[in-house]
Amino acid sequence: MTDTLDDLDVEGTTVGVRVDINSPIDDDGSLADDARLRAHVDTLSELLERGGRVAVLAHQGRPGGDDFVSLEPHAERLSTLLERPVDYVDVTYSSGAREAVRNLDDGDCIVLENTRFYSEEYMEFDPDAAAQTHLVEGLAPVLDAYVNDAFAAAHRSQPSLVGFPSVLPGYAGRVMESELDVLGSIEETPEPRVYVLGGAKVSDSIDVAWSVLEKGLADHVLTAGVAGNVFLTADGVDLGDASTDFIYEQGYWDEIDRAADLLDAYGEQVALPRDVAVERDGERHELGVNALPPADSEAAMDIGSSTLSYYERILEDARTVILNGPAGVFEEAAFENGTRELYNAASGVETSIVGGGDTASALRSLGVEGFSHVSTGGGAALRMLTAEPLPAVTALEDGPKHQQPADD
Ligand SMILES: Nc1ncnc2c1ncn2[C@@H]1O[C@H](COP(=O)(O)OP(=O)(O)OP(=O)(O)O)[C@@H](O)[C@H]1O
Numbered sequence: 001m002t003d004t005l006d007d008l009d010v011e012g013t014t015v016g017v018r019v020d021i022n023s024p025i026d027d028d029g030s031l032a033d034d035a036r037l038r039a040h041v042d043t044l045s046e047l048l049e050r051g052g053r054v055a056v057l058a059h060q061g062r063p064g065g066d067d068f069v070s071l072e073p074h075a076e077r078l079s080t081l082l083e084r085p086v087d088y089v090d091v092t093y094s095s096g097a098r099e100a101v102r103n104l105d106d107g108d109c110i111v112l113e114n115t116r117f118y119s120e121e122y123m124e125f126d127p128d129a130a131a132q133t134h135l136v137e138g139l140a141p142v143l144d145a146y147v148n149d150a151f152a153a154a155h156r157s158q159p160s161l162v163g164f165p166s167v168l169p170g171y172a173g174r175v176m177e178s179e180l181d182v183l184g185s186i187e188e189t190p191e192p193r194v195y196v197l198g199g200a201k202v203s204d205s206i207d208v209a210w211s212v213l214e215k216g217l218a219d220h221v222l223t224a225g226v227a228g229n230v231f232l233t234a235d236g237v238d239l240g241d242a243s244t245d246f247i248y249e250q251g252y253w254d255e256i257d258r259a260a261d262l263l264d265a266y267g268e269q270v271a272l273p274r275d276v277a278v279e280r281d282g283e284r285h286e287l288g289v290n291a292l293p294p295a296d297s298e299a300a301m302d303i304g305s306s307t308l309s310y311y312e313r314i315l316e317d318a319r320t321v322i323l324n325g326p327a328g329v330f331e332e333a334a335f336e337n338g339t340r341e342l343y344n345a346a347s348g349v350e351t352s353i354v355g356g357g358d359t360a361s362a363l364r365s366l367g368v369e370g371f372s373h374v375s376t377g378g379g380a381a382l383r384m385l386t387a388e389p390l391p392a393v394t395a396l397e398d399g400p401k402h403q404q405p406a407d408d
């Protein structure tokens, strides 16, 4: 178990707080959604109210992407959310960054620049090597403690996630604590346990399916979204050119063989869509799998109503449901039905846990509520749902193994 903010004597302490405020960015560079910033308000407010001196560390986007931007808009928004000035510092570990951190008073907060503006932060290291990166050697000398609240990035072993806890006392923030509480005890949730795997990250979904079936964690796996299409193809269903080409284009051709192997091994526990929705004459049109393939241009964009009834029956007997990824192209009104109705059915299950950033935003836009837990994490939640350790959490648990680098 990791230490939490309850174990940290905060007053007068300079704390580096790693958060995950990686957010969608509008064309003009502003934040398109602040949900991930709001998630960290409790941790940051608590540290500031308890007299901490807070330096926020975070990444935004990936090098080369349109959303690979500075954290200035994030600092501005945090200032509004925390109802206090939050200064943005345009460097992360240089002498200027150290100076800004040294100048903090009790209750002050700054946001340091996007950690991924430095190439090391986009590489994976073991904690010992991460402790010797420029970021950690440059910034750790002016910090007294490290708080990791970035659950959504905890599946990465990047320096800001695994390096600091190797040289400083580390603590889980409130978001991290609550995510670990819920997702770290999947084995203890009541059975029957059903996993619903949709969305577009097919290899991840198949990894999860293999893992939870092998470990005996899942009574049933329900497939939907692009993952459902890949499983149908693996089962010998011809989805037509549009869906098949899409699977090719996304590089998921090998996944069809993996899905076929999974069906051979665990076919009775894996449920496949019984019908799909395509666009015909500008409208939603449902086709049973026996009526496939559709016309060449018609792609399977959602699960149909027979699939919904079939999956709802399985969910009626479930006591735990774990969901990741939408059931269809929920962004288009004609294809939101599968996601809305499937998630509505799932929200009535005794324990209902949702992971995935796109999934969380789908639920917000479709107005579906009532889950036991909606995770802030996509990849990190998926990894935890397979009961696999997260490198950033392991680094926190292991504690410091190296001396804190000296201040100059
Ligand atoms: N049948 C389908 N055909 C094409 N795209 C689909 C289909 N079903 C779902 N999608 C797409 O899948 C995308 C979401 O999948 P993704 O796996 O990224 O979700 P997520 O796990 O919740 O997100 P993340 O892991 O990024 O936080 C949506 O943009 C949706 O349009």
Ligand SMILES: O=C(O)[C@H](O)COP(=O)(O)O
Binding pocket: 020, 022, 061, 062, 152, 153, 156, 357, 377, 378, 379, 380
């Ligand atoms: O959005 C996420 O899933 C996290 O912020 C991690 O981002 P990454 O996939 O670019 O490492």
